[in-house]
Amino acid sequence: MCDLLKRSICIQDAGQVERCIGYLESPNLYKHTIYASDSKSPRNGQAQIQSCTETITLDRLLHKFMQDDLTLVDQLKLAHRIATAVLQFHSTPWLSDRWHLQDLSLFGIRDEVTQDALRTLHLRSIFPEGSSQASVVPIEQMDISKPEVGAVISAQEAQLRYGISNVTLFCLGVALLELGHWRTLQDLRRAEDIDDIVTARRLAASGRPPLGSTKLQSIVRKCLQCDFGFGDDLSKTELQSAVYSDVVCELEAMISVMTL
Known part of the structure; x- marks a missing residue:
């Protein structure tokens, strides 16, 4: 193609x-x-698309703009759109199992983050040229916030080594943490954290919840642990429904309360 x-x-x-x-x-x-x-x-x-329009990935958005540039509602709306996109595209080539904020972009006008720009959230996929196969990188060498190009991690390896039941939902939990703290996981990492997975779990258990919301912190924990009560296979309708109810609908409720 x-x-x-x-x-x-x-x-x-x-x-x-x-x-x-x-x-x-x-x-x-x-x-x-x-x-x-x-x-x-x-x-x-x-x-x-005008010449002054550019795309900006969400990880760059965290570096480029102060958290005060967006309202809490704006941040929750971004989180809601991302969670919805995961449910819509997790089984397609547009969203890999190990996805990150750098895989999502906005259209904006130079240094402005407008309401129109926030509505342009879209997936950004790079199609490899030719038929070269993805290289395999040992999991202990992987940085989940900045993945190696073509790195492959099996669900079995993630479960056995790190207890990650579902990589896609774990990445959703990480994304919600990053949006909630308005910093990338790499920036939130401490010297004693042996890897980004430990960083994510430490933040999810800390007394400083993302966006100051214990409700959002609870949503993050569910995603990191795949704790929805219906197994860990996101291709199953039961788990999809549980994620929709416990993540998407909960975020909608938070947005509704804050916009009354």
Whole structure:
């Protein structure tokens, strides 16, 4: 697909009219139509991305902007959208098991974080060129906040060595911690923490809950421990429903209370 996109873009640059390259269709009957767009003649109904617009990953957002730049509601809305995205995309190639805030981006205008920008949260996936296989990195050498490119960790190894029942939900817990403290896990790490997993568990158990909310801290703990009462297989409907109820709906309730 990447090769096709590259060839089509070259054709567009050669001056041919805009045309549909093709589409991707999912089992849920969603159809994603792909165009090689010419910025000089945008399609009707399609927002034109201006030259001053850039994408910013959420981990960069934590470094670039002060926590005071966003309200508590804004931070909770980000957390809610991320949790919803995990449920929607965990079984697709768009979201790996070991995902991170750097895999999610916003469209913004230079140094501004606007309400419009917050509504543009999207997944950012890099498709590898060619057919090169992912390299395997020993788990003890992995930094879960800044993953090695192509690193592979099996669910069995995560369970046996670290007691991580579900890597995807563990990463959701980490993301909620980072948003709640408005710092990356690497920045929150102490000298005595042997790895980022210990850092995450220490923060989840500390007396300083993220966003000052014990409710959010409880949600984080459930995600880190996969403590939803329905096993650890996120492909099962029962666990998906429990995560939706105990994470997504709880975040919605927190947002609703704070916006009364």
